[in-house]
Amino acid sequence: MFIAYAAIAVVLALALGTSAFLTFTRNEKLVGGFAELGVPDAWLPRLALAKAAGAAGLLIGLVVPVIGVAAAIGVALYFLGAVVAHVRARDYAIAPAVVLGLAAVAAAVLRITSV
Template sequence: MFIGYVVVAALLAFASAASAVLTITRNPQVMGSMTKVGVPESWLPRLATAKAAGALGLLAGLAIPLLGQAAAMGLALYFIGAVIFHLRVKDFAVAPVVVLVLLAAAAFVLRTASQ
């Protein structure tokens, strides 16, 4: 189970860190999506920080199981919130975010099972 966690955590950490960088640099595609779902621009630094912290927590979770679980759960909740924001404005292009929710849930389950 631990090797499964390593693989899933690495993928999710990379995706979250990349998303954090794109958010903080205000990538036009990210800004378009955030504007479309009604996220205020003032939230962007906090959202990027949450994604970066989740990525770091997943990697730290390799050594500290509880931190890995907390990071995976935090990212799952973050991305569930993103799905809700998309659905709230009837934007049904949520497949990438749903994949991230599932990866975060898998990371949580795998880290819990590998203790």
């Protein structure tokens, strides 16, 4: 189970790290997507920090299981919030958020079972 967690954690951390970097640097496409959902610009640094912390926590979770579980749960909740934001804005292009959220749930379950 640990190898499965490691694979999901690394891929998810790469996705989160890339997204955090693009959010921190105010990538036009990404920031435009947040604006369409009604996310205030003032939230962008906090959201980027949450993604970066999730990525770091998943990687630290390779060594410290409780950190990995906590990070995976936090990432799953982040993407649950993303799905809610999309639905509230009547933007039903939620597949990426759902897939990443489910990957985070899988990471949490795999890390719990690999202890």
